[in-house]
Amino acid sequence: MSETQAETQAATQQPKLLGARVTRVEDPRFLTGNGRYVDDIALPGMLHVAFVRSTMAHADITGVNVEAAASHPGVHAVVTGAEMAGEAKPITCDSLVPTWQATEYPALAHERVRFVGEAVAAVVADDRYIAEDASELVRVEYSAREPVASIEAAIRDGAPRLHDSWEDNFFVKRHFNGGDVEGAMAEADGVLELDLVSHRHSGIPLECRGCIADYNRGDNTLTLWTSTQIPHLVRTGLADVLEMPENSIRVIAPEVGGGYGIKGHLFPEEIAVAVLARKLGRAVKWIEDRREHLLACIHAREHHHRLQVAYKQDGTVTGIKALLYVDCGAYSVYPWTSTMDTGMALGILPGPYRIRNYECEAYSVTTNKCPLGPYRGVARPAACFSIERAMDEVAHAVGLDPFEVRRRNLVRDDEFPYESVTGLIYDSGSFHEALEKVCRDGDLEGMRRLQEEARAEGRYLGIGFSCYTEQTAHTTNEFIKRGVPIIFGYDTAIVRMDPSGTVLVHVSTHSHGQGHETTYAQVVADQLGIPLESVKVAFGDTAATPYGHGTFASRSAVLAGGASLRAAQKVAEMLVRFAAEHLEADPGDIELAQGKAFVRGSASRGVEIADLARWAYHRPEKLPDGMEPVLEAVSSYDADPGTGTFANAAHLVLVEVDPETGGVKLLRYAVTEDCGRMINPLIVDGQVHGGVAQGIGGALLEEFVYDENGQLLTTTFLDYLLPGATDIPKIEVTHLETLSPFTLEGIKGMGEGGAIGPGPAVASAVADALSPFGHVFVNELPLTPERVRKFVQQATGNAA
Amino acid sequence: MNQHHEVRLNVNGTEHTVSVPPRKLLVDCLREDLRLTGTHVGCEQGVCGACTIIMDGQNVRSCLMFAVQADGASIETIESLASGPEDLHPVQQAFVDCHGLQCGFCTPGMVLAAKSFLEQNPSPTDDEIREAIAGNICRCTGYTFIVDAIRTAAERMAGEEAGQHV
Ligand code: FES
Numbered sequence: 001m002s003e004t005q006a007e008t009q010a011a012t013q014q015p016k017l018l019g020a021r022v023t024r025v026e027d028p029r030f031l032t033g034n035g036r037y038v039d040d041i042a043l044p045g046m047l048h049v050a051f052v053r054s055t056m057a058h059a060d061i062t063g064v065n066v067e068a069a070a071s072h073p074g075v076h077a078v079v080t081g082a083e084m085a086g087e088a089k090p091i092t093c094d095s096l097v098p099t100w101q102a103t104e105y106p107a108l109a110h111e112r113v114r115f116v117g118e119a120v121a122a123v124v125a126d127d128r129y130i131a132e133d134a135s136e137l138v139r140v141e142y143s144a145r146e147p148v149a150s151i152e153a154a155i156r157d158g159a160p161r162l163h164d165s166w167e168d169n170f171f172v173k174r175h176f177n178g179g180d181v182e183g184a185m186a187e188a189d190g191v192l193e194l195d196l197v198s199h200r201h202s203g204i205p206l207e208c209r210g211c212i213a214d215y216n217r218g219d220n221t222l223t224l225w226t227s228t229q230i231p232h233l234v235r236t237g238l239a240d241v242l243e244m245p246e247n248s249i250r251v252i253a254p255e256v257g258g259g260y261g262i263k264g265h266l267f268p269e270e271i272a273v274a275v276l277a278r279k280l281g282r283a284v285k286w287i288e289d290r291r292e293h294l295l296a297c298i299h300a301r302e303h304h305h306r307l308q309v310a311y312k313q314d315g316t317v318t319g320i321k322a323l324l325y326v327d328c329g330a331y332s333v334y335p336w337t338s339t340m341d342t343g344m345a346l347g348i349l350p351g352p353y354r355i356r357n358y359e360c361e362a363y364s365v366t367t368n369k370c371p372l373g374p375y376r377g378v379a380r381p382a383a384c385f386s387i388e389r390a391m392d393e394v395a396h397a398v399g400l401d402p403f404e405v406r407r408r409n410l411v412r413d414d415e416f417p418y419e420s421v422t423g424l425i426y427d428s429g430s431f432h433e434a435l436e437k438v439c440r441d442g443d444l445e446g447m448r449r450l451q452e453e454a455r456a457e458g459r460y461l462g463i464g465f466s467c468y469t470e471q472t473a474h475t476t477n478e479f480i481k482r483g484v485p486i487i488f489g490y491d492t493a494i495v496r497m498d499p500s501g502t503v504l505v506h507v508s509t510h511s512h513g514q515g516h517e518t519t520y521a522q523v524v525a526d527q528l529g530i531p532l533e534s535v536k537v538a539f540g541d542t543a544a545t546p547y548g549h550g551t552f553a554s555r556s557a558v559l560a561g562g563a564s565l566r567a568a569q570k571v572a573e574m575l576v577r578f579a580a581e582h583l584e585a586d587p588g589d590i591e592l593a594q595g596k597a598f599v600r601g602s603a604s605r606g607v608e609i610a611d612l613a614r615w616a617y618h619r620p621e622k623l624p625d626g627m628e629p630v631l632e633a634v635s636s637y638d639a640d641p642g643t644g645t646f647a648n649a650a651h652l653v654l655v656e657v658d659p660e661t662g663g664v665k666l667l668r669y670a671v672t673e674d675c676g677r678m679i680n681p682l683i684v685d686g687q688v689h690g691g692v693a694q695g696i697g698g699a700l701l702e703e704f705v706y707d708e709n710g711q712l713l714t715t716t717f718l719d720y721l722l723p724g725a726t727d728i729p730k731i732e733v734t735h736l737e738t739l740s741p742f743t744l745e746g747i748k749g750m751g752e753g754g755a756i757g758p759g760p761a762v763a764s765a766v767a768d769a770l771s772p773f774g775h776v777f778v779n780e781l782p783l784t785p786e787r788v789r790k791f792v793q794q795a796t797g798n799a800a
Numbered sequence: 801m802n803q804h805h806e807v808r809l810n811v812n813g814t815e816h817t818v819s820v821p822p823r824k825l826l827v828d829c830l831r832e833d834l835r836l837t838g839t840h841v842g843c844e845q846g847v848c849g850a851c852t853i854i855m856d857g858q859n860v861r862s863c864l865m866f867a868v869q870a871d872g873a874s875i876e877t878i879e880s881l882a883s884g885p886e887d888l889h890p891v892q893q894a895f896v897d898c899h900g901l902q903c904g905f906c907t908p909g910m911v912l913a914a915k916s917f918l919e920q921n922p923s924p925t926d927d928e929i930r931e932a933i934a935g936n937i938c939r940c941t942g943y944t945f946i947v948d949a950i951r952t953a954a955e956r957m958a959g960e961e962a963g964q965h966v
Pocket residue numbers: 840841842843844845846847848849850851852861862863864
């Protein structure tokens with residue numbers, strides 16, 4: 001290439017931002033204390049709410065006396081469930097699955113309470129301190145009913161019903177039968193029977209929930225600022241329950257201090273606060289405290305699985321029969337329904353393995369506990385725990401290395417796209433390579449040496465790994481199959497270039513840690529040939545952003561990223577057309593780069609994009625015939641063929657167990673993940689780290705404990721333990737990039753994945769660490785010191 | 801209980817006198833009376849560290865104190881560290897460069913904890929960094945990049961120091 005050619009190329013090309021390790025543009029405002037979360041907003045004349053919450057798990061409300069509270073100085077209103085029932089319909093969210101039984105989740109309970117912490121009355125006062133004082137003066141009389149505080153209590157014969165019109169205590173009963181399970185069992189060399197339990201825990205964002213409602217009586221408009229992942233769906237849900245026109249409601253999600261799925265719901269408290277603002281004609285604020293959050297927000301991941309696993313002596317798994325119970329708590333949650341966890345677990349349990357004979361019965365159970373909802377990974381942490389622990393047990397049974405057993409069962413590269421026994425389409429993946437790479441990059445050999453040395457010193461080190469594939473960016477067909485009432489298939493973006501040539505992208509998703517202000521800007525800047533600094537991304541305000549579903553299910557990068565890309569392409573086409581006219585060139589020869597539109601190969605024949613933008617708005621006579629002056633485009637994106645795209649990963653962990661105390665310390669943690677093309681590897685790493693840490697929390701520490709009366713015993717961070725910096729080791733992440741054939745740029749979702757692998761990997765490592773005592777099937781999470789000591793005893797007993 | 805008390809606070813170099821009821825928490829006083837909303841509340845139980853401020857040179861959990869107990873104290877909050885996005889403190893800049901934050905909610909407390917730790921221990925090991933921030937919960941990052949950020953800040957600040965002595 002001649003020097004001038006090289007110069008021309010440098011001037012007319014722009015290094016791609018897609019794929020670059022760009023630091024986040026949103027960071028400075030958070031680092032300087034300028035992030036604006038809902039509790040940072042103060043409106044003139046704003047009042048404050050405290051909720052009175054049920055102290056009983058299951059009871060009839062026989063009376064509510066609000067007199068003392070209402071006459072307390074500084075109190076503006078006390079509202080009970082009976083009054084609320086006249087103002088707002090209960091939350092209903094119905095599944096289309098045939099066995100579905102529905103619930104009505106009221107904004108404030110009246111007539112009956114179904115879990116400890118359910119809101120029964122609301123007090124509005126000048127400040128939160130006064131509201132809390134007065135809330136203690138509200139007298140609620142209960143007539144106790146028998147509590148149903150566990151899956152066992154809910155499913156036994158003669159169990160009391162939580163919901164009067166129901167036949168039993170199942171939200172939904174599912175059954176799937178594919179291939180020939182009976183044949184596989186009959187021809188197997190062995191069948192393992194395995195029980196697995198994942199206890200209840202949750203996402204626990206560091207910012208609790210909170211909202212402010214303001215109502216304008218003049219034009220009947222309601223504005224709700226709320227810490228949510230799904231502002232548009234909250235608006236739709238509110239319009240339904242409040243019976244208000246949706247165009248009179250504006251929902252604004254400001255900065256959100258962590259969500260992880262937990263803030264992806266319409267909550268009773270949001271409805272109650274909206275009703276109170278409407279009643280009083282004043283702004284009303286509620287900020288959840290931590291105790292309320294632990295009692296009454298959203299719990300997750302309480303799964304009991306029973307598997308029968310048919311295997312051959314060569315380690316291949318030939319069939320699985322599964323019986324799954326999920327404790328979904330008292331009510332179905334909006335917009336997911338209580339079918340999510342059983343549906344997902346049933347569908348993905350065979351995981352990345354070639355298992356063609358599979359039968360599954362799955363039950364979503366109602367109990368007198370806090371409602372269950374989606375949390376990072378939704379059901380897949382439990383499903384992965386089951387199948388991965390099964391692989392380890394098969395390895396033990398046939399006397400093979402667990403690595404080798406996985407290798408023999410994993411779907412091979414030449415089988416993609418692979419249709420699983422449950423009909424999921426694994427579009428592409430690197431199941432074998434990820435497992436091999438994590439063993440290399442994480443230094444499995446070195447770990448083995450350390451383990452040997454430690455054993456010689458009487459210390460117990462263990463190595464565990466896990467593999468998974470994760471459906472991400474679930475699109476239209478997938479949700480239709482699940483029978484959910486709202487099909488979360490697409491998301492939407494508007495790309496708008498203003499007269500000065502800077503760009504504002506409005507998206508329907510919400511970023512609360514995922515860095516969309518950076519990643520979407522990377523995507524858009526590439527398309528328009530402008531610098532990253534010229535693109536701003538905004539979200540959260542339903543009055544400004546196009547309709548869409550929000551951020552959950554590892555979908556935003558694929559769907560809203562895809563929508564941003566497409567909308568930017570449309571704006572780029574406008575610029576190209578305009579530039580071609582101006583430069584008297586063929587549109588096919590125009591390139592956008594470095595803030596200019598060029599004729600390909602000729603650096604001197606170009607025009608500033610900022611000039612085109614200015615002219616497009618202010619000098620419309622320069623536009624080509626028929627071109628409209630506004631440089632703006634909207635696009636929504638739903639990746640064909642609507643079955644989602646599957647990311648995959650392998651995790652490897654080294655732990656040390658103290659058999660005396662039952663303490664487990666993580667020494668090393670390595671992940672090899674494959675999410676297709678990465679928009680920004682720095683952000684991908686951060687998401688993996690965060691997911692892994694949450695997975696480790698669920699594997700070792702975090703558990704909601706209810707007693708047999710349905711009282712929650714873990715209502716502070718002293719009882720519900722979160723992992724701190726000394727609990728989490730350095731997490732090493734390496735990447736593979738197997739592109740999706742189904743999505744723009746081959747991008748796959750990855751926000752949740754990190755949280756799926758740690759449970760089984762840690763359990764497997766603990767079992768390995770205890771192997772000098774004897775073989776033990778580690779089947780319960782979290783591995784608290786007490787449980788670990790139990791497993792030490794079992795191992796010793798098994799050996800004897 | 802509702803009788804108000806006058807409390808004098810020096811916050812980020814400015815003298816304030818606020819009138820608060822005796823039970824008002826220091827964090828609420830900072831956030832509501834002084835509108836310094838960079839100090840966050842994650843638990844009100846003294847566990848999460850989101851409400852960390854520096855008071856008379858010490859890290860303090862402002863959810864565990866009443867405002868009246870801080871009468872006469874000098875307080876630094878996150879708002880004091882930088883005048884704007886162009887002028888970040890080395891700890892803040894290192895958090896950007898190492899992707900040490902996601903949702904940002906723990907971040908002000910984490911940055912202040914890191915800053916005062918590095919003043920006491922300018923060249924820490926990774927284990928010491930982890931110990932130092934063990935009382936600040938981050939639910940988003942898994943800590944790996946936070947540790948990287950604090951180590952990077954320490955190295956850069958040591959470099960600046962060394963530079964000044966040449
Ligand atoms: S809010 Fe003070 S420690 Fe959590």
